[in-house]
Amino acid sequence: MSHTLYHYTIAIFGALLRDLPPFVPEDLAADFSDGFDRVRQVPGMSRDEIEEILVPKAIGLWPYRQAWHEWTENIGARFGRNFFLAHLPESLHERYKLFEAHGGTVHDLFSGPPLSFFSSDEISGINKAIMNSHLDIRVHARQAAHAASRALYEERLAYWRALLWAFEKGLEALRTYANGHLDDHPTLKREVNAFIRACEYGLTALGPFVSLLAVEKALEHFMGRKVEKVRAV
16 A cells, blocks of 8 residues: 555544544444554554454444534534624624625535635635634534433434444445355456445545445345346356
């Protein structure tokens, strides 16, 4: 594995470890942390070896990450404007009102600021307000998840856990099929394993997300591919 890929993989998993969402079980967090320390301490590990250790542990974090992302997005939608205005320099309030009058929103600024509206002198104050607003949103979201809205947050966690269970069920069916039925079709077996790994990457922030629908349809797809190959012989 190249030096660049090594650092990319380590950086992604390190970021996951440093920013654990609320309610991650202590044993899961400790297991992931121990695995991360292990790969950092063993020199010369390949990317495959690192992923063999850390991907299964990181997948377990997925429902907690999804629930937290959803939660902070909702908090941002509800309170983001108030937080932003509280941090925005007084000298920029009228300018921001004009931005809103032209159809701009705080959400626009948070998701990819159209800063061409603002002058170079104004951008610094806008950016600082955005950064401080994000901090406020996360603090408020964490407080709400642990206090008044805990039941609602745990309900969303249950939803994402159930979704992960469905992902894992689909991926396990693919593994069973590949290992039990494709030994005579090595190319197709590699395709199935590559699809499984792509799904795992999507669940661990190492790659693009693969939808549950795609996972659920994959077994039928690959079974059909096998039939086509047999007929072609």
